[in-house]
Amino acid sequence: MSIFQRAILTHGGAGSDPQNFDGPKTAAKIGMDLMANGQTALNAVVQAVRYLEDDPRFNAGIGSQIRADNTTIQLDASCMTSIGKFGAVACVEGIQNPVDLALGVLMHSPHFLIVGDGAKAFADENNIPMIPMGDMDRSISLPSSCDTVGAIAFDGTIFAAALSSGGLEKAAIGRVGDVPLPGCGLFCGPSGAVACTGDGESIALKILAKEVYGWLENNISPKKAALKAMGLFDDRVDIGLIILTQTQFALNSRNGMACSHLMEIR
Numbered sequence: 001m002s003i004f005q006r007a008i009l010t011h012g013g014a015g016s017d018p019q020n021f022d023g024p025k026t027a028a029k030i031g032m033d034l035m036a037n038g039q040t041a042l043n044a045v046v047q048a049v050r051y052l053e054d055d056p057r058f059n060a061g062i063g064s065q066i067r068a069d070n071t072t073i074q075l076d077a078s079c080m081t082s083i084g085k086f087g088a089v090a091c092v093e094g095i096q097n098p099v100d101l102a103l104g105v106l107m108h109s110p111h112f113l114i115v116g117d118g119a120k121a122f123a124d125e126n127n128i129p130m131i132p133m134g135d136m137d138r139s140i141s142l143p144s145s146c147d148t149v150g151a152i153a154f155d156g157t158i159f160a161a162a163l164s165s166g167g168l169e170k171a172a173i174g175r176v177g178d179v180p181l182p183g184c185g186l187f188c189g190p191s192g193a194v195a196c197t198g199d200g201e202s203i204a205l206k207i208l209a210k211e212v213y214g215w216l217e218n219n220i221s222p223k224k225a226a227l228k229a230m231g232l233f234d235d236r237v238d239i240g241l242i243i244l245t246q247t248q249f250a251l252n253s254r255n256g257m258a259c260s261h262l263m264e265i266r
Contacts, residue, residue, distance in 0.1 A: 001247045006035045008153040009249055012058040012258035014198035014240035015147055020137050022058050024260040027051040031153055032262045041153040041160035042081050042103070048151035049077070049099045049162040058258075059095050060149040062134050064166025067173050073133070074167055076179040077102040080161040082188040084111045088180035089119040094129045099164045102180075104128040113180050123239065148179055150186065150195035152244045156266075159193040159244065161186040167251045168200065178203040183210030190214045192245035196229075198238045198254070206232055222250035230254060 006030040010024040030099035039143050053061025064073045077098035080087035083222055087106025090096045090113065105112065107125045123130050148165040163186050165179045177200020178184035186195045187209035194209040194216070203209075208229060215225045222243035230252060233239050240253030251259045 003246050004154055004156075005264045005265040006032065006037070006153070006155050007034050007241060007244060007249065008044055008048065008151060008242055009195075009242040010052070010151045010259065011149065011195075011240060011242055011251065012052060013147040014253050014257055015155040015255055015257040016058055018049045018256045018258050020258040021260055022190050023052060023055045023057060024258050027151065028055065028260045028262045030074045031151060031251070032264075035153065035155045036264075038054040039072045040075070041158050042079065042106075042156035043257070044153045044155065045097050045101050045151040045160045045162035047080055048153075048237045049164050050097050050151060051150040053097050053099060053141060053164050057146055058149050059118075059166040061166065067167065067175075068170050072173055074175075075135045075165065075216070076176060078105055078186060078252060079106055079160070079162040080182070080186055080188045082190055082193065085265060086182050087116070088113045088182075090115040090180040091174055092116065092119045094133050095120070096133045099162055100128060102162070114180065132217040142261045143244070147200070147238070148177075148185065148197040150197060152186075152193035152195050152242055154193070154244055154246060157178060159188045161188050161193045165200070170177065177201060178208070187213045189213055189217070192222070192243065195242050197240040197257070199233075202233055202237050202238070208232070212241065216243070216245055217239045222248045225254075226250040226252035245264070
């Protein structure tokens, strides 16, 4: 079986319009180009997700959902590598690219999750540039189910994953879903990488990404693992997954999902 020299999978979130695949396609190309030029899988997934945060068609960054007060926007993001590094932020307001902060936490903090104003203070202390949230383009109507964007990659040595979420429409102020919780929205290890999207509470309660990763360790193929994961939930629960090993990959979703992938074989 062929082994990937490098590979990346990207998605625009469960419930995103598959016709908007050009967004994840460009994000995947950005990540693949970075790896081809010697950068790591971690940099690739962060920059891929950052591109999706800047696309108002997806529920992250500039396309985020408004909370129950019809005013507040709170963002979550995370990233992880297969060598055990993890960083996340939650309920961050006023910035466009929370995945940059998640990367900063992974690289510079002894903690793995920093929330709210504490995340912005952390960014100031560590000279992490932050772009203020741009004007929201509400001429583009997101479906209420449109969820977390994500990317996973393999650079020939390590796996990495990154997620970003603009929250749940009309959710309570301070609500946090699966994205910044280790093993819930994403997980990486020597056997591969998993990223989930969809109903955050349902995903978190099943610690879904870690569960699926365990199946990869037991030599279940990504495609079979994705189908098995979907079967853990009632048909009414919107779920999507992207899964990558050194030799195989899978993209699956209950109700459609804009997604893309690029691979190079050794």
